[in-house]
Amino acid sequence: MTRTILLTGASGTLGRMLAPRLARKGYALRLSDITAFPDPLPEGSTFVPADLRDEAAVRELMQGTHQIVHLGGISVEKPFRPVLDANILGLIHLFEAARQDRQRIVFASSNHAIGFYERGEKLSVRDPMRPDGYYGLSKAYGELLARMMFDKHGLESVHMRIGTCIPQPTEARHLSTWLSHDDLERLVIAALEAESPGHAIVWGVSANRQSWWGEDDAARIGYVPQDDAERFAPLPEEGDAVTRRFQGGSFTAQDYTKGD
């Protein structure tokens, strides 16, 4: 049976990069976004527009799909209301639809779920989350929602706590947070293909020599990153003192009023 993978957020930066790569690997894709897919459709793909805020539209979107790679939603720090609508309600709609026929979800979580740890602190995915804003909070919510969905309904999910997924690192922080495009592809494929991931959390990061992120479920799902940001070192420090202090970088400095 051919599996159909739903890719939300397909028209965004990572979606546009990932869709043709997954198609080349032979996956049948149902691409979706609130905005049109701006590129020619990869072979074996269809595009279905949907707003994640619309529960019925999400349910409809997931008819006949088998697994979901969920990249859609707000991807930067914003006020709570839009984050609540697109990210938190969007997640509820997606997980509720997925649990009907146990469609595995591969979720683009973010380092902003732990952004308020100081740089240099080595973290495990079991460490308490320290979101650095409403956006990071929505990612923390997604990981926890999925924990409940696995414990209560057996719905499997893999959470990619992505650092900075860009073609090549450009600032000092990226020497720790960089995820290459090739490694993202490896991670998504590992998450889709893993035998029984249960509820897995994996740092979405390359094999960076200066990584702050350690223990996770990468081995359990078979993710082995190949790239290392170190070959671009040294890179310049950017931003103010708060940005330079915390792992979440500039997101932590937005509306920061603590004063120390």
Ligand code: NAI
């Ligand atoms: P992006 O902002 O380029 O793409 C997000 C897509 O979601 C957009 O095409 C947008 O139209 C769509 N979207 C927004 N609201 C929607 C709604 N209500 N209904 C349907 N679609 C909606 O973000 P990017 O960089 O491609 O990231 C993809 C995912 O990965 C996001 O979830 C982001 O939070 C996560 N991530 C990305 C990182 C990176 O380095 N690019 C780092 C950590 C996490």
Ligand code: 15L
């Ligand atoms: C994210 O979660 C954002 O979606 C992305 O745009 C980057 O800012 C990234 O984190 C980062 O922390 O570098």
